Amino acid sequence: MTLTLKIIIGSTRPGRIGPSVARWVEDRAVAHGKFAIDIIDLADLKLPFLDEPAHPAMQKYEHAHTKRWSEIVGSADAFIFVTPEYDYFAPASLVNAIQTLLKEWAYKPAGVVSYGGISGGLRAAQVLRQLLGNVNVHALPQTVPVPMVRQFLGENGVFEGNEIMNDGLTAQLNEIHKWATALKTIR
Ligand SMILES: Cc1cc2nc3c(=O)[nH]c(=O)nc-3n(C[C@H](O)[C@H](O)[C@H](O)COP(=O)(O)O)c2cc1C
Numbered sequence: 634m635t636l637t638l639k640i641i642i643g644s645t646r647p648g649r650i651g652p653s654v655a656r657w658v659e660d661r662a663v664a665h666g667k668f669a670i671d672i673i674d675l676a677d678l679k680l681p682f683l684d685e686p687a688h689p690a691m692q693k694y695e696h697a698h699t700k701r702w703s704e705i706v707g708s709a710d711a712f713i714f715v716t717p718e719y720d721y722f723a724p725a726s727l728v729n730a731i732q733t734l735l736k737e738w739a740y741k742p743a744g745v746v747s748y749g750g751i752s753g754g755l756r757a758a759q760v761l762r763q764l765l766g767n768v769n770v771h772a773l774p775q776t777v778p779v780p781m782v783r784q785f786l787g788e789n790g791v792f793e794g795n796e797i798m799n800d801g802l803t804a805q806l807n808e809i810h811k812w813a814t815a816l817k818t819i820r
Pocket of ligand 1: 644646649652718749752
């Protein structure tokens with residue numbers, strides 16, 4: 634059974650480094666070999682701040698952007714959120730994207746790869762995990778923090794994780810696979 638893993642880039646600002654980190658996650662996830670993988674860039678989706686009149690639980694979406702987002706999340710078996718830390722928090726773009734939907738998230742596991750300065754984005758990861766739990770996602774404890782993220786960007790802008798990050802991501806992928814396999818049976 635092939636499970637679909639969606640890697641979600643949480644930052645949307647011009648010049649962001651989120652896509653570089655996400656490409657590293659994608660490479661490791663492909664090498665892991667057990668998932669069909671999609672990268673989802675919130676900057677491409679251009680979700681407005683909540684503009685649907687009905688509560689997301691109703692799934693009565695009026696707008697094409699919400700229907701598209703619903704299909705993307707609904708067809709996933711698992712997620713990795715690649716998130717920066719803004720003001721010790723997860724970015725508003727990502728919080729908004731999560732709150733736009735509800736049932737599409739349920740009974741699916743998620744890992745978080747966070748990045749930032751010395752904190753490695755861990756404070757953002759913790760609030761994000763709390764929000765994910767509230768929409769019925771199993772947010773794994775195995776977060777992969779990337780401290781001083783710019784030090785891991787080559788001159789070409791390509792992100793290269795060190796051994797600790799690579800091993801952490803492999804451990805996270807193993808856990809995601811276990812949970813995704815189990816949770817699929819109850820959806
Ligand atoms: C609005 C804003 C707030 C930030 N707050 C934090 C922070 O609380 N902790 C931190 O480690 N870095 C913080 N930074 C620095 C980010 O880690 C750095 O800019 C990183 O590149 C952001 O990810 P992005 O390039 O994908 O947007 C902040 C950056 C911005 C733009």
